Amino acid sequence: MRQRPRRDSRGILDPGRLLRQVRFRRRLAAPALHAYVEHYWLIDWELTEPFEQRVVPHPAVNVVFHGQENGPETAEVAGPASELFAITLHGVGRASGVQFRPGGFRPFWRRPVAELTGRRRPLAGTGLPVPGPVCPGGDDDRCRRLDALLTGWGPAPDPLTAEATALVEEIRADRSILRVDDFARRHGVSTRRLQRLFLDHVGVGPKWVIRRYRLQEAIEQAAGGPLDWAGLATDLGYADQAHLVREFTAVTGISPAAYARSLS
Template identity: 55%
Template sequence: MAAARRDTRGIVGAADFLARVEFRRPDAAEPLRRYVEHYWLIDWDLPEPYVSHVVPHPAVHIVFQRFEGQEPFVEVAGVQHGLFTQKLEGRGRVCGVKFRPGAFRPFAPESPVSEWTGRRVHSPEVFPGADLAAVLAPDDEAARVAALDAFLLALDPRPDPQAELATALVERARTDRGIRRVTELARTEGMSVRLLQRLFAGYVGVGPKWVILRYRIHEALERAESADRIDWAALAADLGYADQAHLVRDFTATVGVPPAAYAAQGLS
């Protein structure tokens, strides 16, 4: 089982974001770690509105949210295709569960994960028994984590070999630079492309091609955040693009600005 990710990959303008909010990523209880990559806790008290941007991972989230002037709520956020944008203002708090790719299905086994893709569904339509106060009220981080653990354990997820296979294949797509095409990912498991696509629709929510391309954009975004000078042609080749133009096209379509402009100016 892969360890929880600790980087800020996917957060656009990560340094600016972290300067404005309190952001933590605690672990779930041991029995939940096969399903949950990490929790994410955000608190803010802002003198002026701030808009955050995230290039989403291929993961489903359950998010408990409290915004100033609104009633608290919980929602399931399926995998989002485009840039995820959230306006933060005044005071607020978010306590989220980031599931490992492929690992949400045991908590909602009735339908394929693709049915959640692109959607943000509020309670009480889903998980009507969620105790919002138990998760959102405590200032103590440990109490919030304990409440999230209790909420998920009460749903009594059952191990699913297909979910574990989907999780392993997404992790392989993320970490193996040699995998640049869907056929190559299918070959690592001795599967047909069609069977791989069915598995991803049922358990990940997006296709394997989308996953491979999205991790390329995450890598390019991180390079743009951290490097003073970038050889974009070399990076495109390293990420498996046919040429620099294809990388520029995908980056611009996902993030909203070309990679060179993002690296030079940042995005807030």
């Protein structure tokens, strides 16, 4: 069982700037929820001018509670998204979020997660019970409220959820996984079954998951200093450097070279 949340910056564009502008923390959920929840994320900010943060989303569902000073708290469910996510923060505020493990929202939602892909829905419109304010108080208070909320939603254990979650985690951890048909053969299943399983439980197909994790790895490595982009493209399964550059630019809105320059 994990003792601490992961500390990588995968998906976060210019993570150093994020940490200079806001207080960003990750916390683990209660042990009974670890099978479903990757981590909670907590953000607090006091800004003198607007700050835009951009994120290349993971293949995961997030439930987000957002509170602006002296304003009402909002809550929404954000499904897996193929496009770059950008949010502009201003003034004084807080956000408390649940990042589910890929496939981990299915036992709460109890419907195909593909229904949420590319969509953001108010929590009140999903049929799930809506809590009182989550964001007030310290980190422990906020996490206890999230634990109570998810426990109250009563996730229904499902062996297919566990299978989908384990398969996605394998893709994330093993950069040698580059092709869906090879991955299916490794596990003795058909590509069609793999596709159905991913769409139902994760919300996107296995090819999308592979490409997204490899692109996130390229983004994270770009933040670490100068890169051999041609060699990285080969390592991550792209046909050539030009293919990596096109996908990086299409998703992030900026070329790899320009992104690396912006960080320095």
